[in-house]
Amino acid sequence: MQVIITINKKPGVLDPEAQAVKQSLFSLGFDDLENVTMGKQITLFIETDDQERAKYRAAKMCEALLANAVIEEYKIQVNELS
Amino acid sequence: MQVIITINKKPGVLDPEAQAVKQSLFSLGFDDLENVTMGKQITLFIETDDQERAKYRAAKMCEALLANAVIEEYKIQVNELS
Numbered sequence: 255m256q257v258i259i260t261i262n263k264k265p266g267v268l269d270p271e272a273q274a275v276k277q278s279l280f281s282l283g284f285d286d287l288e289n290v291t292m293g294k295q296i297t298l299f300i301e302t303d304d305q306e307r308a309k310y311r312a313a314k315m316c317e318a319l320l321a322n323a324v325i326e327e328y329k330i331q332v333n334e335l336s
Numbered sequence: 337m338q339v340i341i342t343i344n345k346k347p348g349v350l351d352p353e354a355q356a357v358k359q360s361l362f363s364l365g366f367d368d369l370e371n372v373t374m375g376k377q378i379t380l381f382i383e384t385d386d387q388e389r390a391k392y393r394a395a396k397m398c399e400a401l402l403a404n405a406v407i408e409e410y411k412i413q414v415n416e417l418s
Contacts, residue, residue: 260377275378275402282400284393288381295342295377296357299370311366318364320357 255300255308256335259316259328262293267325296320299335308332337382337390338417341398341410344375349407378402381417390414 263269269291276290300308309332316328345351351373358372382390391414398410 262377262379272378276380278401279397282397284397286383288383290378290380293377293379295344295375296354296372297344297375298358298372301368301370315361315364315366319360 255302255305256333257298257300257308257312258331258333259296259298259312259320260293260331261296261316261321261326261328262291264325264327294320305332305334337384337387338415339380339382339390339394340413340415341378341380341394341402342375342413343378343398343403343408343410344373346407346409376402387414387416 263272272290272292275292276287279287279290300311302308302311309330312330312332313328316330317323321328345354354372354374357374358369361369361372382393384390384393391412394412394414395410398412399405403410
């Protein structure tokens with residue numbers, strides 16, 4: 255089961271990396287951008303046929319290691335790929 | 337127009353960050369994971385109503401700044417959000 259975990263800063267949390275990207279793009283001529291955010295995407299395969307179980311385990315991984323629940327939020331997407 | 341850019345290492349390129357994540361998860365008891373990859377996701381809004389133009393501009397941003405074409409590949413997804 256393929257699991258795609260996307261981790262982004264919560265709204266309102268300062269995101270200096272995204273600001274730097276926005277400014278760099280601005281100086282390259284991309285001056286009509288708004289709401290630039292930057293996150294992490296982790297893709298992995300879990301050996302199970304149970305979609306709910308894959309999602310549950312991915313949430314556990316986020317809480318234990320991948321995401322910082324104070325400032326980050328995560329989304330989990332499960333695909334039926336083997 | 338909302339644009340979501342996902343940048344991942346090309347297959348075969350060494351990804352030490354993903355390896356570290358995989359090992360950390362393993363030591364936390366998640367021992368049935370495979371093919372862990374780690375990428376960046378950049379979300380931004382471009383002021384245009386033209387989906388093709390938004391996609392074209394996002395590709396230009398990737399080539400100019402966001403992605404390293406030698407070792408990374410990018411995917412662009414355009415959504416009709418204002």
